[in-house]
Amino acid sequence: xxxxxxxxxxxxxxxxxxxxxxxxxxxxxxxxxxxxxxxxxxxxxxxxxxxxxxxxxxxxxxxxxxxxxxxxxxxxxxxxxxxxxxxxxxxxxxxxxxxxxxxxxxxxxxxxxxxxxxxxxxxxxxxxxxxxxxxxxxxxxxxxxxxxxxxxxxxxxxxxxxxxxxxxxxxxxxxxxxxxx
Numbered sequence: 001x002x003x004x005x006x007x008x009x010x011x012x013x014x015x016x017x018x019x020x021x022x023x024x025x026x027x028x029x030x031x032x033x034x035x036x037x038x039x040x041x042x043x044x045x046x047x048x049x050x051x052x053x054x055x056x057x058x059x060x061x062x063x064x065x066x067x068x069x070x071x072x073x074x075x076x077x078x079x080x081x082x083x084x085x086x087x088x089x090x091x092x093x094x095x096x097x098x099x100x101x102x103x104x105x106x107x108x109x110x111x112x113x114x115x116x117x118x119x120x121x122x123x124x125x126x127x128x129x130x131x132x133x134x135x136x137x138x139x140x141x142x143x144x145x146x147x148x149x150x151x152x153x154x155x156x157x158x159x160x161x162x163x164x165x166x167x168x169x170x171x172x173x174x175x176x177x178x179x180x181x
Contacts, residue, residue: 042152046162049089049150053164056085056096061144061170064098068175075115075180082117082146094148095119100178101128101141101169109135113180119147134169140177141169 063078064070075098083091099114099122109130114122122128134141145167152159172178 038154042154042159045153046150049148050164052086052089053094053146053148053166056082056091056094057144057146057166057168059085060096060098060146061142061168064142064144064178065170065173067178068172069179069181070113071181072115076117079115079117086148089148089150092118093151094146097121097145099143099145100180101130101143102177103130103135103137103139103141105137107135107137112140112177131169140172142172142178144168144170 060078060082063081064075067074078098079096082094082096086094094117096117097114097119100112101109102112103109109128111122111124111126111128113124128143130141146165148164150162150164152162
């Protein structure tokens with residue numbers, strides 16, 4: 001007969017048992033490890049998308065600065081080439097724009113032409129604020145920009161979308177400016 005303060009034998013044996021402790025500890029740690037793995041994977045994927053955004057904006061500017069003249073078809077071809085650079089990320093959620101900025105003799109910067117993909121073009125003659133050090137009078141710059149909405153593959157409902165934006169200014173290489181016909 002078991003008294004008021006006495007423990008049954010099976011309870012004493014259970015308290016001394018050590019064979020299942022590792023499994024129990026693993027069961028407690030497993031959810032944390034899974035979250036750590038998935039979070040790390042998602043972070044690396046977002047960083048990869050950001051690198052692709054940077055490569056795309058540089059490629060757009062680089063291809064544009066190599067021309068002496070450009071037509072709308074030429075600009076569209078360069079913008080559509082971004083599909084290859086953005087792979088495996090979908091360029092459909094990317095707004096791309098290449099523009100030429102003209103800085104007059106007084107240092108006033110205006111848009112001389114602009115061509116977009118998945119967004120609107122800047123108005124010709126629109127005044128632009130240039131970064132410090134790039135307002136050289138009587139010069140031209142090709143201005144390339146991208147706005148990409150990154151949607152995480154895992155846990156997108158928790159994290160939401162992440163806007164990735166990059167811009168770059170480059171001087172034309174083969175002429176003083178890129179004429180747009």
